Amino acid sequence: MSKFSLQGRTALVTGGARGCGLAFARGLAEAGADVAIFDIIPPDEGFESIEKEYNVKTAYYKVDVSSQESLQSGFEQFQKDFNNALDICVPCAGINRHLPFLEFTYKDHQDLLSINVLGLYFTAQLAAKQMIANGTQHGSIILVSSMASLIAVRSQLCSAYCGTKGAVRSMCPAIAKELAEYKIRVNSISPGYVRTEMTASFPHLLENWKSETMNGRIAEPEDIMGACVFLASDASAYMTGQDILVDGGVTRCVTGAV
Ligand code: NAD
Numbered sequence: 001m002s003k004f005s006l007q008g009r010t011a012l013v014t015g016g017a018r019g020c021g022l023a024f025a026r027g028l029a030e031a032g033a034d035v036a037i038f039d040i041i042p043p044d045e046g047f048e049s050i051e052k053e054y055n056v057k058t059a060y061y062k063v064d065v066s067s068q069e070s071l072q073s074g075f076e077q078f079q080k081d082f083n084n085a086l087d088i089c090v091p092c093a094g095i096n097r098h099l100p101f102l103e104f105t106y107k108d109h110q111d112l113l114s115i116n117v118l119g120l121y122f123t124a125q126l127a128a129k130q131m132i133a134n135g136t137q138h139g140s141i142i143l144v145s146s147m148a149s150l151i152a153v154r155s156q157l158c159s160a161y162c163g164t165k166g167a168v169r170s171m172c173p174a175i176a177k178e179l180a181e182y183k184i185r186v187n188s189i190s191p192g193y194v195r196t197e198m199t200a201s202f203p204h205l206l207e208n209w210k211s212e213t214m215n216g217r218i219a220e221p222e223d224i225m226g227a228c229v230f231l232a233s234d235a236s237a238y239m240t241g242q243d244i245l246v247d248g249g250v251t252r253c254v255t256g257a258v
Contacts, residue, residue, distance in 0.1 A: 003233060003234045003235040003237075004031060004229070004230070004233045004234075004235045005031060005032050005233070006028055006031040006032045006033035006087075006088070006229070006232060006233055007031075007032030007033075008032070009028075009032070009033040009034070009087040009088055009138060009232070010033060010034045010035075010036070010082055010085035010086050010087055010088070011025070011028045011029075011033040011034065011035045011036070011086075011087065011088035011089070011090065011232065012035075012036045012037070012038065012078065012086060012088070012089045012090070012127060013025045013028070013035060013036075013037050013038075013089075013090040013092055014037070014038040014039070014063070014065050014090070014091050014092055014093040014119070014120075014123050015037075015038075015039055015065075015091075015092040015093030015094060015144075016035075016037025016038065016039055016043065016047070016060075016090075016092065017037060017039035017040075017041050017042060017043040017044060017047065017060070018039075018041070018043070018044045018196070018197060019194070019196030019197055019198065019221055020092055020144065020191060020194055020196060020221045020224060021037065021039070021090070021092040021093065021144075022037075022043065022044055022046055022047060022221065023220075023221030023222050023224065023225045024090050024092060024142075024224075024225060024228045025037055025047065025050065025058075026046065026050055026222075026225065027222075027225035027226065027228055027229045028088060028090075028228065028229060028232055029050045029051075029053075029054040029056045029058065030054055030229075031229050031232070031233065032054070032056065033056060033087075033088060033232070034056045034057040034058070034082065034085070035050065035056065035057075035058050036058070036059045036060075036061065036078050036081075036082060037058075037059070037060050037061070038061050038063035038065065038071075038074050038078075038093070038123075039060065039061075039062070039063065039093065040062065040063070040064050040093075042060065042062075043060050047060065057082070059078070059081055059082075061074045061077055061078060062074075065091070065093045065115060065119030065120070065122075065123055066111075066114040066115045066118065066119045068122060071119070071122055071123060071126060072126070075126045075127075075130065079130065084130065084133065084134045085134060085136075086127060086130045086131055086134060086136065087131065087136045087138045087139060087140065087232075088138075088139075088140050088141075088142070088232040089123065089124060089127035089128075089131075089140075089141045089142070090141075090142045090144065090228060090232075091119070091120040091123040091124055091127075091141075091142075091143055091144065092144040093115060093119055093120070093123075094115060094116045094120075094144065094164075094198075095111065095112060095115050095116065095198075096112075096158055096161045096198055097111070097112055097158065097160060097161060098156060098157050098158055099157055099158075099160075100157045101157070101159045104159065104160055108160065109160045112160050112161060112164050113160075113164060116161070116164035116165065116167075116168070117164050117167045117168065120143060120144070120168060121171065124141050124143065124175060124186070127141060128141065128175075128179055128182070128184055131182065131184050132182050132184070136183075136184075137183055138234065139179070139182065139183055139184030139185065140184070140185050140186075140187075140231060140232045140233075140236075141175070141179070141184060141185070141186045141187075142186075142187055142188065142189060142228055142231045142232060143168050143169075143171075143172050143186065143187070143188040143189075144168070144188070144189055144191075145165045145166075145168040145169040145172070145188045145189065145190045145243060146161075146162075146165035146168075146190050146191060147190050147191065147192040147193075147245060147247045147250060147251060148161060148162045148165050149162060149165035149166040149168065149169040149190060150169075150190070150245075150251055151250075151251055154205075154208065154209070154212065155202075155205050155208060156202075156205065165190075168188060169188055169190065169243055172186055172187065172188040172241060172242075172243060173186075173241035173242075176240045176241035177241065180240060185231075185236070185237075185239065185240040186240060186241065187231045187236070187239055187240060187241070187242045187243065187244065188242075188243045188244070189224065189227050189228060189231070189243070189244050189246060190243055190244070190245045190246070190247070191219065191224045191246050191247065192213065192219060192245070192246060192247025192248050192250050192251075193206070193209045193212075193213070193218045193219060193247075193248070193250070194218065194219045194220070194221055194223070194224060195218050195219065195220055195221070196221060199218075206218050212250050212253070213247070213248030213249060213250050213253075214248055214249030214250075214252070214253055215248050215249065217248070218248075219246070219247075219248060223246065224246045227244045227246050230244075231244065
C-alpha cells in the first residue's frame with residue numbers, strides 16, 4: 001500500500017463544515033480515511049457527497065469546541081459510532097475578529113482564545129487520549145495555525161487572532177514531545193491567504209493580497225489540503241513537532257510578485 005494511503009484510518013476534523021476544514025475532510029477521505037466532523041453549523045452540501053464519492057464512512061456532530069461539555073459529549077458519541085477508532089485529528093475550528101488593538105475588548109479576546117486556543121488544545125487532548133486507548137500505530141494530530149502567527153498581515157486589524165495562532169504554533173512541538181512515546185505525531189499547518197467565509201468579507205483585501213504572493217493568487221481551500229493529507233499519512237512518519245507553511249511564498253518575499 002502507498003505510504004500516502006489512509007485506507008483503514010479514521011479521522012476527525014473540527015470546523016469541518018466548510019472552508020479549510022471541509023477541504024481537509026475531503027482530502028483525507030480521498031486518501032481513504034473515514035471522516036467525522038465537529039462543527040457548530042451543519043456542513044456545506046459538499047460534505048454529503050464525500051461518503052459515496054470515496055466509499056468511506058462520514059458523520060457530522062454538532063459540537064461547540066469552546067465548550068468542554070459539548071466537546072466531551074461529541075467525542076463520546078463519535079467513539080460509539082466509530083467503535084473507538086481514531087488515527088488522525090485536525091483541530092481546525094477557528095474564528096477571527098477584526099478590531100484595532102486599542103479597541104479590543106476583554107470579551108472579544110476571550111472568544112478568540114476559547115475557540116482558537118482552548119478549543120483546539122482540548123480537542124487535541126481528547127483525541128490523544130482516544131488514540132492512546134485504541135493503540136493506533138498511525139496517530140497524527142495536525143493543528144491549524146496561520147501565517148498570521150509569523151507576520152503582521154497587511155491591512156488587517158487582528159492582533160488577538162495572530163496571538164492565538166502563535167499559541168497554536170508554539171504549543172505544537174511541546175505536545176509532540178509529550179506524545180512521542182505513544183507513537184502519536186503532532187505537527188501544524190500555517191495557511192496563508194485562503195478564500196473562505198473567514199476572508200470573504202474583505203473582497204478588496206483579497207485583491208490586494210494577491211500581489212503579496214509569489215504566484216499571484218489567493219489560495220483556494222484545496223490548495224492547503226495536500227499538506228494535511230501528507231502529515232496524516234505514513235509518508236511523513238519521521239516528521240513531528242514541525243510546522244508546514246502553505247502561503248504562496250508570502251513570508252519569503254518582501255514585496256510580493258513583481
Ligand atoms: P471558515 O469560517 O470558513 O471556517 C471555520 C469553521 O469553524 C466554520 O465551519 C465554523 O462554523 C467553525 N467553528 C467556528 N467556531 C466554532 C466552534 N466554537 N465550534 C466548532 N466549530 C466552530 O474559516 P476558514 O478560513 O476555513 O478557517 C479554518 C481554520 O483555518 C481556522 O482555524 C483559521 O484560523 C485557519 N486559517 C484560515 C486562513 C484563511 O485565510 N482563511 C488562513 C490561515 C489560517
